[in-house]
Amino acid sequence: MKYMNIGTSGVKASRVALGVMRIDTKSPEEAATIVRTALDAGIDYFDTADCYHGGESSRVLGRALKELGIDRASIGIQTKVGIYRDPASDQITRYDFSAKHLIQAVDQELKNLQTDYVDYLLLHRPDTLVELDQLAEAFNTMQTSGKVRHFGVSNVNPMQVELLQSGISQKLDVNQIQFGLGHTGMVQQEFHVNMIDDSSLDHDGGLISYSRLKHMTIQAWSPFQTGFFEGVFIDNPKFPDLNDCLQKIAEQHGVSKSAIAVAWILRHPAGMQVLLGSMTPSRITEMAAGADVDLTAQEWYDLYLSAGNDLP
Numbered sequence: 001m002k003y004m005n006i007g008t009s010g011v012k013a014s015r016v017a018l019g020v021m022r023i024d025t026k027s028p029e030e031a032a033t034i035v036r037t038a039l040d041a042g043i044d045y046f047d048t049a050d051c052y053h054g055g056e057s058s059r060v061l062g063r064a065l066k067e068l069g070i071d072r073a074s075i076g077i078q079t080k081v082g083i084y085r086d087p088a089s090d091q092i093t094r095y096d097f098s099a100k101h102l103i104q105a106v107d108q109e110l111k112n113l114q115t116d117y118v119d120y121l122l123l124h125r126p127d128t129l130v131e132l133d134q135l136a137e138a139f140n141t142m143q144t145s146g147k148v149r150h151f152g153v154s155n156v157n158p159m160q161v162e163l164l165q166s167g168i169s170q171k172l173d174v175n176q177i178q179f180g181l182g183h184t185g186m187v188q189q190e191f192h193v194n195m196i197d198d199s200s201l202d203h204d205g206g207l208i209s210y211s212r213l214k215h216m217t218i219q220a221w222s223p224f225q226t227g228f229f230e231g232v233f234i235d236n237p238k239f240p241d242l243n244d245c246l247q248k249i250a251e252q253h254g255v256s257k258s259a260i261a262v263a264w265i266l267r268h269p270a271g272m273q274v275l276l277g278s279m280t281p282s283r284i285t286e287m288a289a290g291a292d293v294d295l296t297a298q299e300w301y302d303l304y305l306s307a308g309n310d311l312p
């Protein structure tokens with residue numbers, strides 16, 4: 001495993017982290033095995049959110065960490081809030097960056113996670129009705145109480161970061177965004193500047209370059225999914241060229257195709273962190289090994305092209 005600094009906060013974390021969105025259905029024994037496997041692979045950073053299955057993912061993670069007797073200071077825990085799910089309908093009915101909602105959501109997450117603080121709190125999805133004074137009140141309250149150490153965002157474009165940042169005194173260090181060989185839009189657009197084709201469409205506002213300039217860490221979510229949870233590309237017959245290329249490079253490096261898919265994200269000099277979502281211990285181990293693979297620039301481009309992209 002390799003380690004990195006998150007943003008400019010001084011927080012150090014494994015380059016591959018474990019996201020626990022899918023841990024909610026696991027038994028206590030299964031969850032403990034998943035967390036133990038991740039730790040054994042060098043993963044020391046965990047991502048969750050209050051809206052994952054009504055907080056169940058955080059509860060299962062918190063219980064597993066407790067049962068394993070993990071020293072809290074030896075790991076990083078990050079959660080995300082700001083999405084309101086109506087308890088009656090169990091539907092997401094609004095995004096909510098009001099101070100009251102954010103503070104209550106973090107208090108509930110700390111209970112779920114059985115911890116006194118989170119290392120990072122991210123705003124899960126942008127709330128267009130955000131009032132900056134409300135956001136400042138929430139962040140100041142949570143930081144002063146020691147419940148939240150550092151802050152970030154998720155699914156937010158550069159202008160939205162600028163807006164949010166203008167209202168708060170804490171630096172936004174993280175932007176969590178979908179990225180991987182099955183979802184390459186952020187780089188496609190960098191190659192197709194000023195062209196009149198679909199790849200030139202700016203879906204994210206130049207997020208990679210902006211994040212590098214601002215020293216914000218991009219956390220790549222759903223690194224194995226294509227589209228919006230349409231399934232994984234590994235061994236998927238819809239992606240023969242990508243799988244052939246992954247296989248060839250995997251054999252050269254003596255690792256699995258999954259490890260190469262992780263290494264592809266980490267090869268980008270933006271210095272991203274990968275959020276694995278697998279809950280299969282053997283997969284977690286083989287994916288985490290991708291952190292120790294250094295791809296050449298040509299290997300990176302070969303994989304990018306084999307995923308169905310072009311270079312103009």
Ligand SMILES: NC(=O)c1ccc[n+]([C@@H]2O[C@H](COP(=O)([O-])OP(=O)(O)OC[C@H]3O[C@@H](n4cnc5c(N)ncnc54)[C@H](OP(=O)(O)O)[C@@H]3O)[C@@H](O)[C@H]2O)c1
Nearest residue numbers: 019020021154221222223224225234275276277278279280
């Ligand atoms: N900020 C956001 O809006 C946002 C959105 C989504 C996710 N996230 C974060 O990102 C994390 C990861 O997301 P994700 O779970 O979608 O990531 P992912 O790693 O792309 O997908 C994990 C899923 O793919 C399956 N899978 C992986 N490799 C496979 C293979 N070779 N064959 C068959 N199935 C395979 C896993 O099954 P097994 O468990 O059986 O291995 C699991 O169901 C989440 O836990 C969460 O922390 C954030």
